[in-house]
Amino acid sequence: METVLKVTWKRLPLSSNFAIAQAVKDADVDVVSAYPITPQTTVVERISEFIANGELKAEMIHVESEHSAMSAAIGASAFGARAFTATASQGLELMHELLHIASGLRLPIVMSVAARALSAPISIWGDYTDVMNTRDTSWVTLIASTAQEAYDSIIQAYKIAEDPRVFLPVMVAYDGYAMSHTYEPVYVSEKADAFKDYIPKNSQWYTLNPEKPITMGSIANPDWYYEFKYQQVVAMKNAYDVVREADEEYGKRYERKYGIIEEDGVEGSDITFVTYGGIFGTLKEGVEELRKKGEKIGLARIRLYRPFPSEDIAKLAEKTKALVVLDRAITFGVGISGPVAREIISSLYSRGIEKYVYSFIIGIGQRTVTEKDIAAIYEKVKDMYVSHEMQKESIYWGVRE
Numbered sequence: 001m002e003t004v005l006k007v008t009w010k011r012l013p014l015s016s017n018f019a020i021a022q023a024v025k026d027a028d029v030d031v032v033s034a035y036p037i038t039p040q041t042t043v044v045e046r047i048s049e050f051i052a053n054g055e056l057k058a059e060m061i062h063v064e065s066e067h068s069a070m071s072a073a074i075g076a077s078a079f080g081a082r083a084f085t086a087t088a089s090q091g092l093e094l095m096h097e098l099l100h101i102a103s104g105l106r107l108p109i110v111m112s113v114a115a116r117a118l119s120a121p122i123s124i125w126g127d128y129t130d131v132m133n134t135r136d137t138s139w140v141t142l143i144a145s146t147a148q149e150a151y152d153s154i155i156q157a158y159k160i161a162e163d164p165r166v167f168l169p170v171m172v173a174y175d176g177y178a179m180s181h182t183y184e185p186v187y188v189s190e191k192a193d194a195f196k197d198y199i200p201k202n203s204q205w206y207t208l209n210p211e212k213p214i215t216m217g218s219i220a221n222p223d224w225y226y227e228f229k230y231q232q233v234v235a236m237k238n239a240y241d242v243v244r245e246a247d248e249e250y251g252k253r254y255e256r257k258y259g260i261i262e263e264d265g266v267e268g269s270d271i272t273f274v275t276y277g278g279i280f281g282t283l284k285e286g287v288e289e290l291r292k293k294g295e296k297i298g299l300a301r302i303r304l305y306r307p308f309p310s311e312d313i314a315k316l317a318e319k320t321k322a323l324v325v326l327d328r329a330i331t332f333g334v335g336i337s338g339p340v341a342r343e344i345i346s347s348l349y350s351r352g353i354e355k356y357v358y359s360f361i362i363g364i365g366q367r368t369v370t371e372k373d374i375a376a377i378y379e380k381v382k383d384m385y386v387s388h389e390m391q392k393e394s395i396y397w398g399v400r401e
Contacts, residue, residue, distance in 0.1 A: 007194040007254055009187040016179040019147040019186045020086070020112045020172070021046035023154035025056045026189050027110075027199060029084045031076035033061045033069040037091040038124050039176040040114040044086055055192070066091035070098035070111075077107040078216060080203035082158065085109070088176055089116035092130045096137070102169045103138035103232060105216055106205060108161030109169040110154060111139075115277065115328075116176035117365045125366030126176035128277065131305070132329040132339045138232045140170040140239045141306040145262075145280045147184040149303075150174050152256055158199045159246040165238040167205045173305075175278035177366065187256075198253055236307045243304055260309045264299040265291070266319045271381055272298030273374075274316075275326040276305065276340065279363060283326065286374025297378065302340060310347035317348055322356035324381050327394075328363045335393040337361060356385055359394040367398055 014022065021043050024032065032051075034044035050056040059081075061072045069085045076083040087095060092113055102109050115131050117123035131141065140160055144150040150172060157170040174180065189195070206214060220228055244260055251257025264284070266272050273283055280301045287297050298320050302309065317323060327338030336342055341359035348355055358381050363369045377397060384391070 008190045010190045011185050011187055013183045014147055014151075014186040014188075015042070015181055015183050016144070016147040016150040016174050017042040017114065017181070018046050019151040019188070020154055021050065022186075022188045023151045024084050025050045026192070026195055027155055027158050028082065028193070028196070028201065029056070029058055030081035031059045031061065031073070031083045033063055033072035033076070033083070033085045035063050035066050035069045035087070035091065037066065037088050039116060039126070039180040040086045040088045040091075040112065042180075043112060043114070066094040067098060070095040070102065073109045073111070074098060074102050074105065074107060077102075077109050078105065078208050080207040082201065083107075083109045084111065086112040086114075088114040089118055089130045093118065093133065096134070099134060099137040099139060099169075101217065104228065106167040106235070107169060108158070108167055108205060110157040110161055111169065111171050112150070112154065113171055113173040114176040114180040115173050123365045126178055127364050127366060128173070128329040131171070131173045132331075134171065135306060135339070138168060138236060139306060140166070140168055140236070140243065142170065142172050142243075142303060143276045143305055144172060144174040144179075144303070145276075145278055145301055147179065147186045148256070149258055150179070151186055151188060152250065152254075152258070155195055155199065156246045156250055159250070160239065160242050162199070162204070163242045163246075164204055166235050166242050168232070168235050168239060173277070179278045198250065240307045240309070240311075258303050260304045260312045261316060262301040262303060263316065266298035266300060266316060268296065269298035269320045270296045271322045271324055271378065271385065272300055272316070272320040273324045273326060274300045274302065274340070274344065276302045277328065279326065279328065279369060282369055282371060283374055286371035289371060290375060290378055295378070305340075308343050308347065310350070313344055313347045314351050314353055317353055317355045322358065322381070322385050324358045324360065324377065326360050326362050326377075328361075330361055330364065336391070337394045341394065356390075358384060358391050361394050361396045362398065364399075369398070373397065
């Protein structure tokens with residue numbers, strides 16, 4: 001494969017929503033199912049504009065609910081079409097039943113999620129509760145931290161989903177409002193067919209075809225159901241490597257790549273912060289100020305949430321003395337209630353790696369988190385680490401008790 005740049009880029013001011021819509025166009029998607037919900041609505045609105053003005057030759061299906069949106073995407077993908085939909089919050093919860101069907105049928109659907117808090121009480125602001133609720137649906141899940149990454153991740157998502165070693169749907173998540181509605185400079189392709197060699201249209205998954213009839217979604221009795229689910233286990237294991245390969249190839253072709261986990265200054269650090277999504281920008285600013293004072297602090301951002309990158313986490317942990325995990329969702333009813341913190345603790349324990357892991361819950365319902373909060377969290381953790389304090393419960397930072 002050639003490693004030269006194959007795309008002529010143009011630089012546009014785009015929100016993450018518009019960047020995703022542009023990526024859907026550049027991926028030459030065939031079918032888009034749409035139901036509006038804040039804060040993702042402008043994704044499908046912009047795609048509809050592309051279709052109306054002839055920039056994208058695709059079918060836009062307007063449906064009556066998010067449940068129907070995923071149903072339509074399933075039907076389209078089952079016939080071999082490259083399918084896309086977008087949602088958020090309650091919409092993602094409404095289609096939850098269908099998420100299992102899409103993955104169980106091994107359909108390479110791609111969906112974007114502008115992560116948003118869940119009701120009740122009603123909140124239209126951002127956190128990652130909706131995304132974390134999908135962890136057991138067998139969807140490969142990427143979490144972007146910039147509009148540029150959101151654009152590139154949609155392109156990569158089709159590469160991952162349509163790989164015969166995977167054939168699973170892929171979700172690309174990002175911060176509602178903080179990313180979905182704020183503008184950044186994004187490089188997008190000037191040519192409509194720029195990615196045809198990277199994601200060629202060649203549906204190899206099982207599809208409904210009158211010439212070769214098959215049955216999809218039939219009843220599986222106890223003699224066989226377990227084996228179907230285990231095939232998804234294997235596909236998720238395969239996805240770990242496929243995500244890495246897709247990103248590496250993207251980097252060679254188009255000179256941008258992101259890795260499984262983004263690291264900065266982790267090697268030899270005393271404490272490393274770990275988080276995901278757009279809050280990483282605030283974290284970087286806060287840590288830079290602390291580094292100017294001589295503090296040895298590492299930074300890490302988890303880009304791949306499912307399959308969870310346990311091997312990469314283990315390598316990360318070996319480079320530092322302690323991990324501080326900033327979660328933007330709550331796992332209710334347990335002491336360590338940060339969903340990613342729990343995954344990290346499990347990953348390290350299963351590999352016999354002993355590290356201090358401190359769990360903080362931040363930004364729930366888009367509660368403001370500033371660089372001053374990062375500095376205060378660091379001072380809190382430093383005191384805990386020096387005194388060898390083991391954490392039994394997550395710290396709910398900034399909450400009024």
